[in-house]
Amino acid sequence: MIRRFLDQAxxxxxxxxxxxxxxxxxxxxxxxxxxxxxxxxxSVALVPVSAVLTRE
Structure with a gap:
């Protein structure tokens, strides 16, 4: 079930x-x-949330 949510994300x-x-x-x-x-x-990069929040 978790993997299905990750695929959707x-x-x-x-x-x-x-x-x-x-x-x-x-x-x-x-x-x-x-x-x-x-x-x-x-195709997917697992990064800290700060990398997404501070990207320009």
Whole structure:
């Protein structure tokens, strides 16, 4: 279920330029790391939220 939300967020980021996802539970963070290591390395960058908020 978490991966489905991440896939939707990646799609939206492709349309809008950036999306901020926040996960606080250990299982959410684990799913995020596994998801990021899959075949999305070429299309998605996992960065600190400050990188998105301070970008010009």
């Amino acid at each position: 990646a799609f939206k980021a492709g349309q809008e330029g950036a999306v901020i996802m926040l996960g606080l539970r250990p299982d959410t963070i684990s799913a995020l790391l596994l998801w990021g290591l899959q075949d999305r390395a070429n």
